[in-house]
Amino acid sequence: MTSVRVAVRVRPLNKREKQLSSKVIIHMKEKTTTIQKPTVRGDELKGVGKTFSYDFSYDSSDRRSPTFASQEKIFRDLGFEVLKAAFEGCNACVIAYGQTGSGKSYTMMGPSHDKGLIPRICEGLFWELSHRSKSDAVTFHTEVSYLEICNERVQDLLKKRASPADDGGLSVREHPRHGPYVENLSKHVVQSYSEVESLIILANANRTTASRGVNDFSRRSHAIFTIMFTQVWFDAEPLYETVSKIHLVDLAGSEKVDPTRTVGGRLKESADINKSLVTLGHVISALADLGVGVSTTKPIFIPYRDSVLTWLLKDSLGGNSKTTMIATVSPADVNYMETLNTLRFASRAKNIVNSPIVNDNGSMKVMRELQAEVTKLNQLLKEPTQVGREVPLSSVDVKEELNETKSLQAVALTKNRSSTWRETLNILQEETVTLRKEGSGVVLDCCLPHLIGVGEDLQKTGIALYYLKEGRTIIGSGKASCTQDIVLHGPGLLSVHCVLENIAGTVTLFPQDGALCLVNGSVVTDPCQLTQGAIIQLGKGATLWFNQPTASQLRLKYQSGLPSVFSPSVTDSSNSTENLSKAMVQNRGYKDAIKLTALVTDKSANLASQRS
Numbered sequence: 311m312t313s314v315r316v317a318v319r320v321r322p323l324n325k326r327e328k329q330l331s332s333k334v335i336i337h338m339k340e341k342t343t344t345i346q347k348p349t350v351r352g353d354e355l356k357g358v359g360k361t362f363s364y365d366f367s368y369d370s371s372d373r374r375s376p377t378f379a380s381q382e383k384i385f386r387d388l389g390f391e392v393l394k395a396a397f398e399g400c401n402a403c404v405i406a407y408g409q410t411g412s413g414k415s416y417t418m419m420g421p422s423h424d425k426g427l428i429p430r431i432c433e434g435l436f437w438e439l440s441h442r443s444k445s446d447a448v449t450f451h452t453e454v455s456y457l458e459i460c461n462e463r464v465q466d467l468l469k470k471r472a473s474p475a476d477d478g479g480l481s482v483r484e485h486p487r488h489g490p491y492v493e494n495l496s497k498h499v500v501q502s503y504s505e506v507e508s509l510i511i512l513a514n515a516n517r518t519t520a521s522r523g524v525n526d527f528s529r530r531s532h533a534i535f536t537i538m539f540t541q542v543w544f545d546a547e548p549l550y551e552t553v554s555k556i557h558l559v560d561l562a563g564s565e566k567v568d569p570t571r572t573v574g575g576r577l578k579e580s581a582d583i584n585k586s587l588v589t590l591g592h593v594i595s596a597l598a599d600l601g602v603g604v605s606t607t608k609p610i611f612i613p614y615r616d617s618v619l620t621w622l623l624k625d626s627l628g629g630n631s632k633t634t635m636i637a638t639v640s641p642a643d644v645n646y647m648e649t650l651n652t653l654r655f656a657s658r659a660k661n662i663v664n665s666p667i668v669n670d671n672g673s674m675k676v677m678r679e680l681q682a683e684v685t686k687l688n689q690l691l692k693e694p695t696q697v698g699r700e701v702p703l704s705s706v707d708v709k710e711e712l713n714e715t716k717s718l719q720a721v722a723l724t725k726n727r728s729s730t731w732r733e734t735l736n737i738l739q740e741e742t743v744t745l746r747k748e749g750s751g752v753v754l755d756c757c758l759p760h761l762i763g764v765g766e767d768l769q770k771t772g773i774a775l776y777y778l779k780e781g782r783t784i785i786g787s788g789k790a791s792c793t794q795d796i797v798l799h800g801p802g803l804l805s806v807h808c809v810l811e812n813i814a815g816t817v818t819l820f821p822q823d824g825a826l827c828l829v830n831g832s833v834v835t836d837p838c839q840l841t842q843g844a845i846i847q848l849g850k851g852a853t854l855w856f857n858q859p860t861a862s863q864l865r866l867k868y869q870s871g872l873p874s875v876f877s878p879s880v881t882d883s884s885n886s887t888e889n890l891s892k893a894m895v896q897n898r899g900y901k902d903a904i905k906l907t908a909l910v911t912d913k914s915a916n917l918a919s920q921r922s
């Protein structure tokens with residue numbers, strides 16, 4: 311358990327503040343920051359002021375001052391900790407919070423002549439790597455992504471938009487194990503600081519800006535720069551891997567919206583920025599209450615899901631991360647209220663308690679399993695006969711299996727960091743789906759009712775299996791405001807096309823208004839209970855095969871060792887064949903129906919011969 315570290319930084323007076331002859335109301339001494347209240351007349355400061363204590367108070371208001379806090383000093387205090395966390399295998403996060411024009415972007419990104427935390431952390435990472443990589447025993451892999459949240463929509467800053475009209479909005483989804491993530495966000499493998507620098511230049515040019523009263527060139531979005539850093543040690547037994555995720559966050563200005571100076575789209579934009587900042591405030595307050603053990607009758611609810619920002623930063627706030635907040639403030643009396651609010655906000659954030667862990671668990675388990683598999687197969691190779699095997703394996707088979715296992719291991723170790731491998735294994739580790747080898751094939755087992763994508767295109771490779779969890783599963787084309795559980799593509803699909811409800815294994819299809827849904831070739835407009843082998847057609851293209859492993863089928867499967875997913879009973883398969891022909895003849899044309907029917911008939915015949 312570790313508390314969120316909080317730093318406050320004050321910037322120099324800007325031109326406008328100087329023109330207004332603003333007084334400096336922020337004073338820092340060691341870890342404390344004091345703010346003095348200006349009088350109404352503005353000619354003198356009132357009282358001794360309010361003092362707050364933080365982990366760091368950085369006075370960057372005057373370069374000539376002996377206590378001046380430079381970008382380098384901030385990197386040494388805050389950036390080093392981030393790098394330390396990365397090399398330890400922990401997640402880390404730095405969030406810059408403050409009023410517009412208070413110095414968030416300066417602190418996080420900085421100008422080219424006085425770089426901020428993001429470039430310095432990346433530079434530091436590659437400097438360290440160039441020293442560590444001399445050893446063959448360990449390899450490193452670094453990927454970066456960069457997104458902005460504007461009007462509650464997520465944009466990829468590292469991807470060119472197809473056209474100006476393309477708003478490029480990406481969906482936020484939740485992985486059962488890894489939590490919220492942005493679907494289709496581009497990730498870029500980087501091998502040097504200069505590669506990161508080029509990406510940063512591209513991304514910064516893409517960031518949303520707008521003219522504003524107090525600050526002519528103001529960021530109107532939240533930006534999250536993420537580094538995914540993986541290390542693999544080859545000299546450990548089993549091989550050891552850590553993965554750390556580092557979020558570096560530059561928030562939009564935290565000031566309240568002035569409706570008299572904000573119009574139209576900008577007003578909506580401000581409302582959305584406020585929505586995520588207000589939610590951030592609620593999340594921080596709730597977490598701070600949890601941290602200090604406030605006693606309430608009701609359990610404390612953390613409203614992460616109320617905004618995209620807080621949802622994506624869920625781990626960083628109260629979760630698995632070493633998090634630092636840097637609150638930036640103006641020194642001028644004209645900004646008194648906003649500065650006071652920022653200082654209070656930062657003070658609250660100090661009470662958040664996080665639980666960072668070394669992220670090695672999943673991969674370690676996988677590696678151990680693969681290692682065990684290799685040992686077992688090596689053993690089999692040495693034995694003259696394979697006792698206990700129903701079908702004797704030839705040494706060629708064992709060698710093949712061994713090679714296969716080893717190549718799996720190689721895939722894991724050489725780190726194809728697109729994370730597909732890790733994702734796949736994690737998905738397979740979910741209770742509902744298992745993968746095993748059966749003869750010359752690979753069998754995917756799923757105990758829940760599920761849909762198999764039959765697909766439009768017979769040339770397409772890969773099979774999609776969608777399991778239907780207990781409760782509602784929303785199917786749609788992926789452009790809805792809600793999160794669909796299954797996203798399909800094809801003509802005639804509505805953003806929310808239908809809902810499948812699974813109650814204790816009985817699955818009912820609820821077509822949405824105006825959605826073309828066919829079950830076994832007949833159009834359905836009312837709720838329709840699905841039976842084993844039903845062929846469902848959604849819109850004019852997407853075709854799915856419904857499979858419902860019943861208790862008796864599962865028992866049979868485990869007794870016989872045969873798979874359930876692609877081996878429904880022979881009768882079930884013939885049902886599907888019949889249903890499919892019916893559906894296709896009616897809705898797609900005779901030729902396709904014949905091709906698909908032949909496909910399913912082949913499957914049934916194979917299964918029948920396997921079983922006999």
Ligand SMILES: Nc1ncnc2c1ncn2[C@@H]1O[C@H](COP(=O)(O)OP(=O)(O)OP(=O)(O)O)[C@@H](O)[C@H]1O
Pocket residue numbers: 320321322324370408409410411412413414415416417525527528529530561562563564638
């Ligand atoms: N520590 C600093 N030293 C020198 N100049 C600074 C410092 N911090 C901020 N500035 C200057 O103040 C101005 C506003 O800073 P910056 O753009 O970083 O603010 P911001 O909080 O990111 O604003 P926004 O919310 O609009 O993005 C810039 O001109 C910047 O150069």
